[in-house]
Every structure is written in C-alpha cells, then in structure tokens.
Amino acid sequence: MINFGIEFVPRDLYWKTTFYAIQAEKTGFNTLWITDHFNNRNVYVSLAIVSAYTEKIRFGPGVTNPYMAHPIVTAQAVTTLNEIAPRRVVCGIGVGDRTTLEMVNMKPSKPLATIRESVRIIREITSGKNLEMRGEIFTVSGAKLNFRTTSEIPIFVGAQGPKMLALAAEIGDGVLINASHPEDIENAMGFIREGVAKAEKRLEDLEIAAYTSFSVAKTPEKAAKAVVPVVAYIVAGCPELVLQKHGISMETADKIREAIIRGKWKEAFSQVTDGMIEAFSICGTPETVVEKIDNLVKVGTTQVVAGSPIGPNIRKCINMIAVEVFPHFRAQENEQND
Amino acid sequence: MALEKIVEKIPSSSWDATSERLVDIVLNSPNANKMPSGLAKTILYYWQRDQLATKIGLQRLIEASMIVDPEKTIDALKELGFHELVTVLESR
Numbered sequence: 001m002i003n004f005g006i007e008f009v010p011r012d013l014y015w016k017t018t019f020y021a022i023q024a025e026k027t028g029f030n031t032l033w034i035t036d037h038f039n040n041r042n043v044y045v046s047l048a049i050v051s052a053y054t055e056k057i058r059f060g061p062g063v064t065n066p067y068m069a070h071p072i073v074t075a076q077a078v079t080t081l082n083e084i085a086p087r088r089v090v091c092g093i094g095v096g097d098r099t100t101l102e103m104v105n106m107k108p109s110k111p112l113a114t115i116r117e118s119v120r121i122i123r124e125i126t127s128g129k130n131l132e133m134r135g136e137i138f139t140v141s142g143a144k145l146n147f148r149t150t151s152e153i154p155i156f157v158g159a160q161g162p163k164m165l166a167l168a169a170e171i172g173d174g175v176l177i178n179a180s181h182p183e184d185i186e187n188a189m190g191f192i193r194e195g196v197a198k199a200e201k202r203l204e205d206l207e208i209a210a211y212t213s214f215s216v217a218k219t220p221e222k223a224a225k226a227v228v229p230v231v232a233y234i235v236a237g238c239p240e241l242v243l244q245k246h247g248i249s250m251e252t253a254d255k256i257r258e259a260i261i262r263g264k265w266k267e268a269f270s271q272v273t274d275g276m277i278e279a280f281s282i283c284g285t286p287e288t289v290v291e292k293i294d295n296l297v298k299v300g301t302t303q304v305v306a307g308s309p310i311g312p313n314i315r316k317c318i319n320m321i322a323v324e325v326f327p328h329f330r331a332q333e334n335e336q337n338d
Numbered sequence: 339m340a341l342e343k344i345v346e347k348i349p350s351s352s353w354d355a356t357s358e359r360l361v362d363i364v365l366n367s368p369n370a371n372k373m374p375s376g377l378a379k380t381i382l383y384y385w386q387r388d389q390l391a392t393k394i395g396l397q398r399l400i401e402a403s404m405i406v407d408p409e410k411t412i413d414a415l416k417e418l419g420f421h422e423l424v425t426v427l428e429s430r
Contacts (some may be wrong), residue, residue: 015378053386
C-alpha cells in the first residue's frame, strides 16, 4: 500500500497553511510534513495549530535539524504535540538545508554522528526515559521531561547520501529520501538494505518515503514554472555525487547557491534547466505525475511526499491530486486486495 | 445591512460556487495579511466542519474577501449574478 504525504512550507500565513492542512486531511493524505527553517514561521507553532483543526492526519517537522535546534528541544516539542494529538505525531530530522544554515554561519559538521546521537536523544526523551549520554557531539546528564509522554513517536531520518541513507535505515522508523527520481530511489534502496541488515530489522517495517519536489498542473508548462524556484534550492544544496549522477556540474550548483544567498532570485532561477526539473521533481500533468509516482513505487517507495510547491495554486492542485491521482493508486490497491 | 441579511440574497443552489470563488480570493490575495486572525480562525472552524458553503460560512467568507480584496469580491459576485447583493455591499 502506498501512503501519500504532503509538505507545507510555513512561509505562508499560518491560516493558509492550516487551511491546506485541513484540505489535505479531507482529501486523503496520510501524513503532513512542515519544514523547519529559521526564516519561515516556526514549525512547532504551525503544527500546533494544524493539530487543533485536524483529527486523523499524522504530522511532524519535515525535517528539523540538530544544528539549529538541540535534539532535546526537538524531543520536548514533539512530545508536547503528541499530548495535543496522541499517536498522530512523527518526527523528521536531517542535517538541514545547507543554504539556510550558511546564512547563520552554521556548518553541518560530523553529520553522521550528529544524527545518530540526535535520534538517540529524541527517542529516549520522547519515551519518558532519564537520559545519561556522553557522545561525540552531545553530552546529556540525567535529562528527563517533567511531563508524561502518551505514545511512541516514529522518527524519520532525512537522507540523500549513501552513509546517511544506511544510517537512516539503521536507526529510523522511516527514511525520508530527499529524491524524486526513480533511479535515485533505486540507488538509495541498496544503502537502506545495508542499514536495515545492520540493525537486524525487516525492510517491511521501515517506512520509505520519497520526499519529492512536486508540481502538478493542467499543462506541463504551468507545472514547470511553479517548480523552478524549489529545484534551484535543491540543486544549490545537493551533494556533488548526486549532481554528478544527473550530469550537473558543481560549478553550476555553486553559481545558483551564491545567487540565492545574495537574494538574486532571477539569476538563480534562470539557471534551472529542464534536466534539473526532471532529475529533482515530480512535475507535470496529473497523468504524468501518476506515471512518475508509479515508477517510485516500483522501486520500493512506501510513502510519496508531495513536497513544495505542490503546484501553481495549492488548493486547486490538492484537489487535482485527490481527483486525478489518488484514484489510480486506490484502484491498484483494490485489485491487489481482490 | 447586516451580513446575515446579505447572504439571504444568495440562493442555496449557488452556495457551493460562491464559496469556491470567495475561498480562492481569500487564499490568493496579495493582501491576505490584512485578514484579522480571529476571522481566519472562524473560517478554519467552518472549513474543518464543511460549513463554508452554508449561510454562516458565506457570511464569514464575504466579510474576509471584502477585507482582503473588495474589488475582486465585487467582480466575482457580479459574475455570479448577485447584482442586488453587490449594490448592498457597495453601499455599506
């Protein structure tokens, strides 16, 4: 069975994000992710209000990072959310967006150790345990929440590179693969299997989410126009290895990143090519989008996250997904169940 | 005229279409930040309960869309054929 997630960026007014969240729940999305960047509205405040206006959709930060927020603070925040909406909270964590971190002179140093220790801290603290830990990155001496936790919070680890993918599979309840192209997902699955084997877990017990940049519209041109800014950010923050696989030079990515940092949006966006859109997004008409999601499912994806921008008009595009994309996959499920 | 009287002028057969148009105006207006937070929360409350295409939901949507984009609201209501309603709104 394929689950559908959706991502919102709280750059929008809080009530717009909440409006779309209610719509996502009504139309059958299973999980709602809200991004965590210091220059947008606060992720936990946004999630708290979403929790008040929804009943069943799972939700969580997608993703937070341990460089801007100490994992103990993340644990506190998601545990509080879990009190408001029991069994609906998930926690996405990753190394964060390089471009945004650079704006505040943060270097995502020792990412593997940082994520491994962060997940341990979040898991132990959200489970109500008293944590004593002397790690390579974090030291925690007898930390415990002063309030009761109501249920376990699944932790999803955002990953793109080989080592982080393996680690995500080893320590996470889910992996958020920062990719939209089936070849990237297929490639990721090899490292995910390594991580699962190391932890002696079953692959079936791991949720494997393709965290895509998504744009659906009635015409391919409209869909592409909406996705360009997001693809620019992806290319700017992408590891060299991934860029190379898609035939994109580091020099081009650097140019885009520098333009973004300087706020030269036109300069940054004008360098986004059709090839970049194809490599880093699910973009097109509903028919095209169905085909692309199908390809992701075939290589092992169990959750497809419709990430920003979703389309040129978010409300209409959510409806378009519900009416023209979901039925294809629901029909597939019904056939399998028969 | 109070908004509850104004929405009486919208036939129930047009509630869905009117709600759709007004929601679009409210969400996509460049002046969306003018929306009072209390009104936004009321709209979310009705949206969660599928009540935006009701008399009470439409009242709040008209109120909101007149705040964030009165011109587009008037144009939309004219297109929907609610000329009497437009006259009332313009005279308020």
